[in-house]
Amino acid sequence: MAEQAFAGEHIVGPSSAPDDVLRVEHIAKRFGPITALRDVNLHLRKGEVLGLLGDNGAGKSTLIKIICGFHKQDAGTMWLKGEPYEPKSVLDARGHGIDTVYQDLALIDELSVYHNLFLRREQLLEPTPFLADRKMRRQSRKALDEIGINIPRLDVPVARLSGGQRQAIAVARTVSSEADILLLDEPLAAMGAKEGAMILDLIARLKAEGNVSIIMILHNYVHVFAACDRVSLIADGVIALDKPTNETSVDELNEIVVEEYRRARLAAQGANGAGAGGGGDRTTADGGARPDAAG
Amino acid sequence: MAVASGSEAATAPTPDGPAPRRAPGGGATGLLRRFLTLREGSIIVVTLITLIYFALSTTNFFTISNFKTLLPYFAPYAILAAGEVFVMILGEIDLSIGAMYLFSPFLWHLIHHAGVPIYPSIILTLAIVCAIGAFNGVMVAIVGISSFVATLGMLFVLDGLTLVTSHSTPITTPGTTTIGVNTFAQIFGAGTYSELFWALAIVAILQVGLSLTRWGIFTVASGGNRLGAAEAGIRVNAVIIRNFIVCAGLAGFVGILEAVRVTTATPDPSGSNDILFQAISAAVIGGTLLKGGSGTVVGALIGAIFLGILHDGLIIKGVSANYLDLYLGIAILIAMAMNVYVARVRRGSGRG
Secondary structure, three states: OOOOOOOOOOOHHHHOOOOEEEEEEEEEEEEOOEEEEEEEEEEEEOOOEEEEEEOOOOOHHHHHHHHOOOOOOOEEEEEEOOEEOOOOOHHHHHHOOEEEEOOOOOOOOOOEHHHHHOOOOOOEOOOOOEEOHHHHHHHHHHHHHHHOOOOOOOOOEHHHOOHHHHHHHHHHHHHOOOOOEEEEEOOOOOOOHHHHHHHHHHHHHHHHHOOOEEEEEOOOHHHHHHHOOEEEEEEOOEEEEEEEHHHOOHHHHHHHHHHHHHHHHHHHHHHHOOOOOOOOOOOOOOOOOOOOOOO | OOOHHHHHHHOOOOOOOOOOOOOOOOHHHHHHHHHHHOOOHHHHHHHHHHHHHHHHHOOOOOOHHHHHHHHHHHHHHHHHHHHHHHHHOOOOOOOOHHHHHHHHHHHHHHHHHOOOOHHHHHHHHHHHHHHHHHHHHHHHHHHOOOHHHHHHHHHHHHHHHHHHHHOOOOEEOOOOOOOOOOHHHHHHHHOOOHHHHHHHHHHHHHHHHHHHEHHHHHHHHHHHOHHHHHHOOOOHHHHHHHHHHHHHHHHHHHHHHHHHHHOEEOOOHHHHHHHHHHHHHHHHHOOOOOOOOOOOHHHHHHHHHHHHHHHHHHHHOOOOHHHHHHHHHHHHHHHHHHHHHHHHHHHHHHOO
């Protein structure tokens, strides 16, 4: 059942180019009995915005968490700017210039806006071990102004902020880092139209500057076609489609996702006769695992 | 921009540049609001009310000699609670601090009688105590046992070790055998203000560590959102282990201070449980949440002072010993209710 290969499974090869900043080859990852990723090949060119698509549970977040050093892949290799890339931790990945906006945002409700913006990157009053709160607050204000996000007070706990504001803070934290590869896991999910537009503007601006390359998980196809140069679609644990945005369409993307669902259902019917749905080896779950990179 | 349908959203105008708004309110109301916004605000109010009550209703409450009587009622608990706060902010609890308090003088006695001089023996004792704290932390962070269960187990282990090594007989504290109080004993607990100074110094250092250093940020982050903290790159397990070490180390240290103060140590596990509950009460009354994510060391100190004043004041008022626990319990419940009420007012007013 696992060998139900279909056209387009290894699309990556021919379209890859020497200016790839990141290459992901034959990545596989299981969580216990659940196969999240089977054999994923992905590449990211310098300065491009890559949309990573796929149905719920297709393994998008898992792939992001492998690239950012939070999870370790079971098999496969990664290449960063031509060098082998094996992140030992989130910090290690960050040291390599890769920073992430997580789906759950990784904000600490109890901490202030500016402490969240500088989480794990706190500035100190050298040579003392004390936090340079005033400096961090000033820089936070500057960073948020540059993005155009209006958060009146930076010393309030982020628990008091709206979903969109929280998401903006998570995006601002990553964008204002030194990173040149940004991984954004649903950066627009909790945002209203205005805030979402602001983030899309920001991404367009970053693209125009040309210093960063971005992988972005999105669900809304409108956003995909607005912001992304290219799309990669994960289905059944592999990349099922990899095309420039202007060569594909909503229909084509939808078709692949629905097709995967049909095959899974057929497989389940074939396996146990009862068409109860929920195919046996259908790949699921892209989160929910314990943070095994936390140690 | 590749496709037409999305460009409308992408080109929506950004709003005007934001100007930082100042917090409203000034003068007396602003000051009052700022005070109540302090996490410790409510317990300070409650403690002052208690203080005034006893000062007005008894004649010899506000005296130097009573202040000296009061000290041992709160200084040890303040130190124990300060350590416990760092574990509670993580959303964990250390139930073994009372047993550690009990065990450490016996461990120290054992090491000293094996021929180790007095100061190195204290250092060695504290090192072992910290190692036990690290063990607690490993059980919680890496093995994955709930801290309630892991430290409950450690509580019995330490009680048991105390009984076994002491053969259930009291000991004379090392360094206090000579007649009169020597310099060593003066510093480590026997001096009138020794424990007060230790308590204030430890509380000050830990509060600074919590509010002004990365350690504090990492502690709050690990307690508030463990997965998020790990995603941000914080080594959560290391933070947990470190804080259990601090908690255990302070408990062992207080055990030594108290043993020096009273010059003997008695292997009495039930007494050590009273110590545990007093320390946790002080931390909770002071404004540290059991669910984690926030806490205050200064609050724990004030919580300990509140319990001390209550205990001492009730004795001065001549309350029968039989009623003492009853009144203490009721007072704690009332104080906590007021605490929650003031906190609710605070949350309402603080919204900006």
